[in-house]
Amino acid sequence: MPQRDRTEKSRLTVFHLVQPVEGGVARVVTDLVRAQAAAGVHPVVACPPGGTLADAAAGAGARVEAWTAERSPGPALAREVASVARLLRAVRPQLVHVHSAKAGLAGRLAVRGRVPTVFQPHAWSFDAVSGREARLALTWERYGTRWSTRTLCVSDSERRAGERAGIRARWSVIRNGIDPDRFAEDREGALRAAARAGLDLPEGTPLAVCVGRLCRQKGQDVLLRAWPEVAAAVPGARLVLVGDGPDGAALRAAAPPGVVFAGACEDVRPWLYAADAAVLPSRWEGMALAPLEAMACGRPVVLTEVSGARESLPPGGEHPAPVPPEDPRALAAPLVRLLADPGLAAGLGRSAAAHVRATGDVRRTADAVLGLYQELLTTHRPMTRKSTAR
Structure with a gap:
């Protein structure tokens, strides 16, 4: 086997599944994959085409795969989950990191705990809607947490909001950060x-x-x-x-x-x-x-x-x-x-x-996320049909 192929196989591959593809979520994912690529990790980002994320993630060092998905759950969900499953079989990651409600839904349904799975809500889906939609979103978040090896919140208050909503998760909190070199202080005006x-x-x-x-x-x-x-x-x-x-x-x-x-x-x-x-x-x-x-x-x-x-x-x-x-x-x-x-x-x-x-500092955030990955990789036990049925 060529040396390059052996090196690729020995690297930690992290599969990021993302929807939406613009705004703060795209920025957070781009910052993470840039730090992960620099640390020798092989980040793969699957996201819908369009928006800013695909180009930004590729420029940050990630392999980018197209995942066609609508922003909200709907009739296309089964096709979207099947598409995630195909991508996972091709990529064979050691860890899956799903971002926001829609990717969190499709990704966890596709993985079902077989590999360590980090779910990062980036704000709770049930806060974004009302009435029946909010009840359905909350029901899913409570149910889907069984397939999250860890639920990663970006603030303690986001975690507390999840707990108040009855989500019984295994929690981690790592706060968002920014690049202090890019956003320099205007000291002298x-x-x-x-x-x-x-x-x-x-x-x-x-x-x-x-x-x-x-x-x-x-x-x-x-x-x-x-x-x-x-x-x-x-x-x-x-x-x-x-x-x-x-x-x-x-x-x-x-x-x-x-x-x-x-x-x-x-x-x-x-x-x-x-x-x-x-x-x-x-x-x-x-x-x-x-x-x-x-x-x-x-x-x-x-x-x-x-x-x-x-x-x-x-x-x-x-x-x-x-x-x-x-x-x-x-x-x-x-x-x-x-x-x-x-x-x-x-x-x-x-x-x-x-x-x-x-x-x-976003570098501190990225280091903490990598530390979380290592923790989960050393403690994860794949879920069986019996354990996921509880």
């Missing part, structure tokens, strides 16, 4: 001045920035309802929404004066450096990346009380506390405070940057 000049923003303009997919989860509609109160209290203030998504047209139609839609940006850093504060008014999360990136750039953030929010913030109580979701007035108050006092915003931004650099 030079990056802010350059960003404002490049974006044609006058230096004295109070600016809030919201980075995220334009969709119900991210809550930009609540932010637009809050903005008139902010604009009345801080004359000349502007709000920029960075991103695109299914709710873009509706949000543009509802936007009050002083709101700018920047669209999808490959590099959001100029907007973060130009901002006085960043805001993410989410309805649900696991632990969002956008606030970590903003704080790493030296910007204070205004968040809603969702999973991962408090764990993202610096300790000590100086930073604005998360506010209730769906509450425009509560959201407006800390934005007014930060935009009206640039000195306060700058000071809180410096402490936020120090906090993220000490606790939110």
Whole structure:
């Protein structure tokens, strides 16, 4: 056998099954496979074509396989599960890592505990829907946990939400991280001045920035309802929404004066450096990346009380506390405070940057995930038909 073939067979192969293929989940997976490839692991990413993930994962060192799957469960599920099973037979991984609800459903049905399986919800599916859909999603999450060797949450609050929902899992918590080299702190204000000049923003303009997919989860509609109160209290203030998504047209139609839609940006850093504060008014999360990136750039953030929010913030109580979701007035108050006092915003931004650099390095996250893999590979016992029937 050629030396290269023997080397390939001796490497740990990790099979990542992913849907969706854009946004924070795609970023997390790309960061993981980049670190795994650098560590000598052979990462394989199976995902639907389109979106940003396939190209990004390939560029990070992963082998990418096409897995055609819809975003939500439906009549195509049996075909999607069969497709995962075929890919698993071809790849023969030592460990499977499934990301988000849909891939978690299809992947666990295909594997059924025969190899170590990590399920990472990236926010719970039952929080994203209501009524009958929420009940069905919760029923599946409770049932499907039997085929998760470990359920990996990105915040303690995400784990607690799963426990409160009655999911009896074997839990691990590894918080999300960002690349501190890419999101450098704006120590002297030079990056802010350059960003404002490049974006044609006058230096004295109070600016809030919201980075995220334009969709119900991210809550930009609540932010637009809050903005008139902010604009009345801080004359000349502007709000920029960075991103695109299914709710873009509706949000543009509802936007009050002083709101700018920047669209999808490959590099959001100029907007973060130009901002006085960043805001993410989410309805649900696991632990969002956008606030970590903003704080790493030296910007204070205004968040809603969702999973991962408090764990993202610096300790000590100086930073604005998360506010209730769906509450425009509560959201407006800390934005007014930060935009009206640039000195306060700058000071809180410096402490936020120090906090993220000490606790939110993605390299630490990736090392912890590899440590989890090694733990599971040494302790896993394949599930039998009898054990999965309990």
